[in-house]
Structure formats: structure tokens, C-alpha cells
Amino acid sequence: MHLVPRLRSSLAVMKNPTYTGENRCVPCTLLNLVLAVVLSVTVVAVLSGTGTALGAPAGVATFVAATALIYFRGYLVPGTPTLTKRYVPERVLAAFDKAPERTEWVETDPRELLFSLGVVVDDPAMDDLVLDPAFVDAWNRSIEVHRTEESELRRSLARLSGTGPRDLEFRDGPHVFALETSDAHLANWPSQAACIADAAGAVVLPEWDSDWDRRPVAVRADLLGVLRLFLERCPTCDGHVSLSQDVVESCCRRRDVAAATCRDCDARLFEMDVDPAMG
Incomplete structure (x- = not known):
């Protein structure tokens, strides 16, 4: 039976x-x-x-x-x-690598685009590029909301992916946090913290970018990904984020990457392949 x-x-x-x-x-x-x-x-x-x-x-x-x-x-x-x-x-x-594929820039380098929008500014005192303080404040407030309210996280990701909030499914696997529906894979992040950062950023960036809704999804994803390079606090545990060069080993290959990682919970927030010969 x-x-x-x-x-x-x-x-x-x-x-x-x-x-x-x-x-x-x-x-x-x-x-x-x-x-x-x-x-x-x-x-x-x-x-x-x-x-x-x-x-x-x-x-x-x-x-x-x-x-x-x-x-x-x-x-x-x-x-x-x-x-x-x-x-x-x-x-x-x-x-065949399982890591998210890097997309080609459809319009321009996202770092240059964020600079032209005023989201990224030049700080002479630090001799480096930083996020505009007003953007940081708005992004941090948005991160707090998306960290504590899953319904808000679902709504923001639904708008970003063009699907219904109830259709979304989260899958938290080894070194990947995935967004899916019952019949499609939508996106990968290196951690849940990275997903929260992007969802929160997708709410704030349209206030600075009048063309946000007209940009291809790939470009919006690239802009949000680059923003994570500037995170100083982890979106999930509020721990300190540090930049380093690391070696990522999957089942059958090794990759040298530049990575942003939370020191407290070890969440990977950003990862980019680098040429080891350039180190």
C-alpha cells in the first residue's frame, strides 16, 4: 500500500x-x-x-x-x-563552476556608474573612494528592516526579480544562498548576509538612480554587488567586515579571489576572481 x-x-x-x-x-x-x-x-x-x-x-x-x-x-x-x-x-x-557567473557590463563599469550617480565619492582625507554618508545612512536603515522582516525581504527580491513574493524560495547551501521559484533558479549570493545587503540596496538605489527601473537586471545586480565592497558591518550580525585575498576550493578546482568577509560570523559578502600573478 x-x-x-x-x-x-x-x-x-x-x-x-x-x-x-x-x-x-x-x-x-x-x-x-x-x-x-x-x-x-x-x-x-x-x-x-x-x-x-x-x-x-x-x-x-x-x-x-x-x-x-x-x-x-x-x-x-x-x-x-x-x-x-x-x-x-x-x-x-x-x-561548470558552481559560483555565480560574472556578467559582462551592459552599459559601463558599475564602479564608474556609482561614482557618476554620486553614490560613491572621492574622500581626499582617506585618499580613497567611499560611499556618500547620506547613502550609507539610508542603506543601513534599509538593511535593518530587511534583516528583521522577512516579508520586506521577499517584497524587495520579488520586485528585483520580477516575481511574486509568495513564489520565492530560499535555499541556504554550502557557500551559496540561492533564490528560486518552484520551476526556476533566479539568483545566487555567497551568503544570506549578501542577499540582505542587495535587497536593501535595491530599495535605496532608485532614489539616486532615475534610470534604475530601465536598467537590465544584470546591470542592477552588478551595481548591488559592487556596493557590498563598501560594507563595513555585516548585515546579519553587525560584525566587522574585512577585505582579504583568499583561495576558494570547490570539488575539483581552486580559485584565487578577493573577498569581503565578516570577522564574527564568517559570512562571505563579496567575492571576485583575481589573477594570482597580480598579487
């Missing part, structure tokens, strides 16, 4: 969550599928060479077993991440 739910539950238990589901590494999975094909073809060739008629059925059975193992456990061959790092070209790994 309850055979199907029990079967689903049994299959779910067999899965290794470390390397399956949202944590599945696409390059490693593809490499293992290739190895499964090679193994199956080898079985067919070996058995066919003995004159038996079992070559083809055995090859099919081998491939089915191998793909089932990859589906449930993540890997067919132990040590796959090491093999992938060593033998798969970096440009291929980058194409």
Missing part, C-alpha cells in the same frame, strides 16, 4: 549528500560517465572476444550499474576530484 513512498525513502537513504543533489560536481560527474562508457565497452570487447553471446547484455548491465552508482554515490572511481583537477582543462572546469 505504501510501497512507493517506502521505495523512495530507501533510495534517498542510499544517496551520499556530500556529492549528490545540489552538491553534485558536474565536471566530476561527466568524467565518471565517460569512464562508465569506457568500462562498458571494454566488457563488451573482452566477452565478445571469447565467442560468448553475453558481451552486449553484460556491457549494458555494466553501464546501468555504473550510472546507478554515480547517481547515488556521486563517483564511480574514488579520487575523482584529484583526477579532474589534474587532467581536465581549467577553462572547462570554469565553465
Whole structure:
């Protein structure tokens, strides 16, 4: 009577969550599928060479077993991440990387655009670029609202993504905070704190940018992302934010990044790939 739910539950238990589901590494999975094909073809060739008629059925059975193992456990061959790092070209790994993709500037460099809007100003005393104090005050007030009221967070993200607040779903995974609907993936942030900062900024920036509603979503996202570079306090715990150069290691690749991170809760607020040779 309850055979199907029990079967689903049994299959779910067999899965290794470390390397399956949202944590599945696409390059490693593809490499293992290739190895499964090679193994199956080898079985067919070996058995066919003995004159038996079992070559083809055995090859099919081998491939089915191998793909089932990859589906449930993540890997067919132990040590796959090491093999992938060593033998798969970096440009291929980058194409499948789980980090949010960097978009091309549709209009102009977002730092220049924020400067032209007066959001970012030159501070001669610090000999550096800083946020306009009036913008900082408004942004901090907005962050406080979005940190404490999830309904406001949903409304701001809905306006930003063009969806209904009730349709939005949050997924908090390893090194990623995602915004989704039941049938679409909308956006990634490195943490919930970064998401709150962007939602709060999307409320304040239109007061400074008369063209905000006409800008492509990609440009608005880039502007909000650059704003996070100027955060001094964490949007979730109010801890101090520091800038540093770090190495981010996924399942099968390493990236050098410039990062803004909360010292207290370790939330990643901003992350940008850098050339290690420039350090």
C-alpha cells in the first residue's frame, strides 16, 4: 500500500549528500560517465572476444550499474576530484563552476556608474573612494528592516526579480544562498548576509538612480554587488567586515579571489576572481 513512498525513502537513504543533489560536481560527474562508457565497452570487447553471446547484455548491465552508482554515490572511481583537477582543462572546469557567473557590463563599469550617480565619492582625507554618508545612512536603515522582516525581504527580491513574493524560495547551501521559484533558479549570493545587503540596496538605489527601473537586471545586480565592497558591518550580525585575498576550493578546482568577509560570523559578502600573478 505504501510501497512507493517506502521505495523512495530507501533510495534517498542510499544517496551520499556530500556529492549528490545540489552538491553534485558536474565536471566530476561527466568524467565518471565517460569512464562508465569506457568500462562498458571494454566488457563488451573482452566477452565478445571469447565467442560468448553475453558481451552486449553484460556491457549494458555494466553501464546501468555504473550510472546507478554515480547517481547515488556521486563517483564511480574514488579520487575523482584529484583526477579532474589534474587532467581536465581549467577553462572547462570554469565553465561548470558552481559560483555565480560574472556578467559582462551592459552599459559601463558599475564602479564608474556609482561614482557618476554620486553614490560613491572621492574622500581626499582617506585618499580613497567611499560611499556618500547620506547613502550609507539610508542603506543601513534599509538593511535593518530587511534583516528583521522577512516579508520586506521577499517584497524587495520579488520586485528585483520580477516575481511574486509568495513564489520565492530560499535555499541556504554550502557557500551559496540561492533564490528560486518552484520551476526556476533566479539568483545566487555567497551568503544570506549578501542577499540582505542587495535587497536593501535595491530599495535605496532608485532614489539616486532615475534610470534604475530601465536598467537590465544584470546591470542592477552588478551595481548591488559592487556596493557590498563598501560594507563595513555585516548585515546579519553587525560584525566587522574585512577585505582579504583568499583561495576558494570547490570539488575539483581552486580559485584565487578577493573577498569581503565578516570577522564574527564568517559570512562571505563579496567575492571576485583575481589573477594570482597580480598579487
